[in-house]
Amino acid sequence: MQNSSFNTIYTRLPLLLIALGCSLQMKAQKKEGEVKTDEIEVWKEAKVNLPQANRIFEKISTAKIDNTKKPIRYEFIERRLPVETPEFSPTVTMPDKGSTKENEFAERYNNIIRAGIGNYGHTFLEGHGGFSTGEDNYHGVYVKHNSFRLGPIGANYSGQSQNLIKVHSRTSFSSVKLAGALGWERRGFDYYAYNNQTNFNFPESQIFNSWNKFNFTGTVSNNNKNAKVDYVLNSNLSYLFTHLKANELVWNANLKGVYPLTEQLSALLEGSIVIAQRQDSLTLYRNLYKVKPTFQFKNDLFSITAGLNIINDREKNTFNNSYLFPIVKIDVQPIEGVKVFAGYEGDVYANNLSSLLTENQWLGRFTQLRNTRKTADYFAGAKTTLSNGLSVEAKISYARYKDFYVFNSNSTDSTRFDVMYSNDTTIVKVTTFSGQASYQIPDVWRSNFKFDVNVYSGLGNLENAWHRPAFNATWTNTFTVKDKLLLASDFYFITGLKGKNYVTNREVKLNSIIDLNLKATYLLSEHLDLFISVNNILNKSYQRYLYYPTQGVNFLGGLSYSF
Template sequence: MHYCKKICCFLLLVSLTTATVQAQHKKKGKKKVQTAAHKKAPAKTKKSHTAATPAKKKTAVFSAAESTPAKLNREGLGDTTAPRVVTVTSAFKPSLKNAAKVNFTAASPVIDSSRVPVLYNIPAQNLLFSYQPVPIKPLALPQDSGLAWVNDHYIKAGIGNYTTGLAEGAFSFGDGKKSITNLRANYLTTKGNLPAQQYSKFGMNVISILNTNHNNEWTTKAFYENTTRYFYGYEPASLNYKKDSLLNRFNTAGIEVGLQNKARNDFNITYHPQVQLRYFADNRDNKEYALVAKANINKGFAKIYAFDLGLTADISKATFFPSTPNQRTLKNNLYYVSPTLQFNTPNFKLYLGIQPSWDNQNFSTLPNITAEARIKESALVVEGGWTGYYNKNTYYSLAGFNPWLAALTDLQNTKAIETYAGIKGSAGNHFTYKGRVSFIKLNNQPLFVNDLLDGKTFNVLYEPSMQLMKLHGEVGYNVQEKFSFLAGATFQKFSSLVVNEQAWGQLPFEVTGTLKWKVLKDLQVKADAFLWDGPYYRSKSMQAMKLDPAADLNLGIEFAVMPKLNLWFQVNNLLNNKYQRWNQYQVLGLNVLGGVVYSFR
């Protein structure tokens, strides 16, 4: 009975709902008919336009909303009428809105501030150990020194053919900071196969450097040298001379003192005064005294400008044929001042200056202009300049160039004005190079000719004016102290001579080279090379002649046999070329020497 009541209530509710829905459908149907009638007329006028664009419009068909009870009622009553359909025509194209991209950010980890408990197991202090931390004590940083000064001493001795004997020694003293003293002495003697072909040399020098508390450095040098030769280059060889009459001995003694500040002072000034006293004499009582005083002051402005002032006084006096009616005294004095304005930067240097000079009361103003420029991003430096200078000619300097001189009758200084250009630089960490071409005008250049009697002595002739074109080049290769190579070549062309036919005694071409190679820790090799084209000389018939080219090669080796003892072996004139540097003076042939070196290190 209870179920029957529920079924009746349900049927009543369905019938009421169905009636209400049908009434609503009738109202909507009337409104749609009216709307379609109003839109039918304008649709005709726009028929062609509508037909042209049907593809751009979309038609959506929606079924009238029917409630679930209505559907159930229609199906139950068997209503087969089609549901009413509403057709909406529109150009609107629905699209979905772009969704924003969601970025995920990692969360930072949570800082763990909790302390991890650490347990220490301390054993029983049966032996009373102290488990106390060691206190930290600061230590003074040791001063870095690139080279620790060590006083070294050695003695070298050897013998060879041509009755050759050699002895050499060097000793050093001082602490390397406040004072340094080096003492060196050497002795060499040899005797050739020609009559009176004999040579010996003894030399000694002491150099000391003292540093003061005021950042100044004193340098002193004392030297002595004795050389003994004989005039063996006479012709014809059949001439009979007593050996004592051919003696040619020179003695030189001198002292030098200099002072300089190692760094600029509070006024940005550096200074370097020097004084030299020299005595030179031969076995014929010809003597020469010389005094050379130099003072150089450099004042810096800002960082790239400086003014340099140099003062030089070179005074000498020579006496020839003393205590004879032909006694001659030659005074040769040279003074000059060299003010220069300097401009220095890392890539460019420019020096502008002049050099007023007084040569034995003859005044001249010489140029002093030089420039250097470094090519960017390279190690190449280009240089050029226009400079003037004097070469002081003294008995000491001329005898050092040609030891076979006769007594001098005149002394003149050589004035040179040079215009040059060149390059220099390096390639890599080991190779260096340099090249220069120079055009030099020379006045009073000394030339050397044999005397017209037997030719064993040379007379000095001064060429008033001549031109010199000079080419010079150098290359070097160094690898620390293990390997070193240096070679140079010089080409000289003399022209426009006024008095003399040729540049007597001057080398037109010369090549020199030296090599040092530390093959092993206790094995060293050394080699030297000298090559040149023969110079012009004047024969007894007053004709210009030329000496043959020459080549001289030397090779040496040194190796250790004990911790402080080394053996050395050397061969001079390896090619056994008996050439002549000066006309009528033949050199020794192949010379072999050997000996020991003991070091006191």
């Protein structure tokens, strides 16, 4: 549906959402949040996915439900597009609450320092310090340094680094909870994709790039268990600038709320706004507005959610388009321990320079930006949970996209990538089969296996789904040995990747990615532990993106101290 149908709505909607977001930012000066913007949706049990789901939402989901039939939750990650790039380099993160001994110890302390060294000139430092001023009031600072001085090609011509600092805070009152964070992150890397690996007789600075990002996040949410309305307001303001003289200012805010009309019927509302300004050779102003009103009927056997996704996508002096997508979702629990679901929806996803760089950091200058429109998505699935600790999920989705994007090498420089979009006459169709299985023996072993099969058709001008996987799978395991030794493994398998060198006009089929990583942590005391991570144990030489090989076997070892 085009502009004329919604002009009245959208002349007022941006002003309302901007007012809400500005109010949020002024209130959230000292709060906790995440430094980077997460742009995935998590499918939960047929209800708005709000952090405060233990209050009003708990009342809704348990109304007139037989307690012997526990709700079955499915946790598929709804990706914007089937492009999932795992971080294969060593990742050592702060422990959080969990069932392992390492995490049990960490719960007792607010502060932690981790430091390590490894091959490829790898240096690692991570620290968090904080203090609480009450049960629900906390303030802290987090820092991280993760650097490889050397890389897989030309030694120091393919190094990379990450530095990050974040100050965060959360404060609770009787009826409202405030959280926020202010952070800075810098990443440095080289364009090292050269076929002749010995031809590095020029200054490394000629192929160097970096980006810096300042980020503020704020959250205001309901904290009253007896409140009639449950809600959460999020706001994020970020400024990114690169060594290649591009910068981007992005503000996005979203509102989610629920109002129970009866014990079984609820009204839900989601609204979001993304305002972006990118400066490169030109200044580009792009805005995206969404309002998603829905109603949900739920009893002890099934739930039905129905509503509309009303969207306005505009670019200054270029276009101003409005869309209306219906939303229908049905969940049924026919027998105890089994849930089936099906639905239909459409959406528009914001593609900004910041989000694209997180997928592929080797983009060239003057990156083209367009939002991707999912004109239709039909999906169905099921989950079963068994009493022996095993749960199995499966889902099938058939989606149609406009402005579907892929990454491929630049037409004149194969070391840099362009973002390529399907044209106006092309509707890309993606069929995805997803599944996962989880098993655990409490306090001993946890295992989780996930996979996706992607089938692309109708690619039109794109020729191929460049650098998008046909199949990818992950298998993660954690073991606890005598409450002292903690072992973890993760295995990645990705296949079906293709790229094209437009300089030689040759299509290249990339080798399958097979990556096995292991981590061991030995608890020396309640405060001190020793850790070592070994990555790419099979020493596979693979490329996630054309002509960019990854490191071979690499390790990181160090100490962690909690206090």
